[in-house]
Amino acid sequence: MPPRKSVPPATEAPQPTYTITELAAEFDITPRAIRFYEDMGLLEPGRKGRNRVYTPRDRTRLKLTLRGKRLGLALQEIKQLVDMYDSQASAAPQLRAFLAILAQHRQQLEQQRHDIEVTLAEIQQHEKRCRALLSS
Numbered sequence: 001m002p003p004r005k006s007v008p009p010a011t012e013a014p015q016p017t018y019t020i021t022e023l024a025a026e027f028d029i030t031p032r033a034i035r036f037y038e039d040m041g042l043l044e045p046g047r048k049g050r051n052r053v054y055t056p057r058d059r060t061r062l063k064l065t066l067r068g069k070r071l072g073l074a075l076q077e078i079k080q081l082v083d084m085y086d087s088q089a090s091a092a093p094q095l096r097a098f099l100a101i102l103a104q105h106r107q108q109l110e111q112q113r114h115d116i117e118v119t120l121a122e123i124q125q126h127e128k129r130c131r132a133l134l135s136s
Helices: 020-027 031-039 056-070 075-086 091-135
Strands: 046-048 051-053
Touching (some): 056 075
Antiparallel strands (some): 046 051
């Protein structure tokens, strides 16, 4: 019987890392914006010498941050949601918090829309008066 070859234990593949320049290019933002998000506690890169090294976790947090910004959420709201995303707990509290934030944001946007409609109606009324005065 031939001797059994020992199989080396499976090792985890090293996680990919990203530089600030790579993330900035991928998400079409400036390195300064990434450093700002880092200062706000949204990103926590490691260091390799003097260079920042970002993990897939940081990349995901940046992606979620930018989504929140597109929705018009405040950085504090984004941080709350992103921190919840990181926790290993049930997703239910995160989803409830997200729904509450979205409802509040929707209410603000609907109020802004109403205010814009009122302003547009006033502009239309002033335009009509000006045209009437010009034609007389």
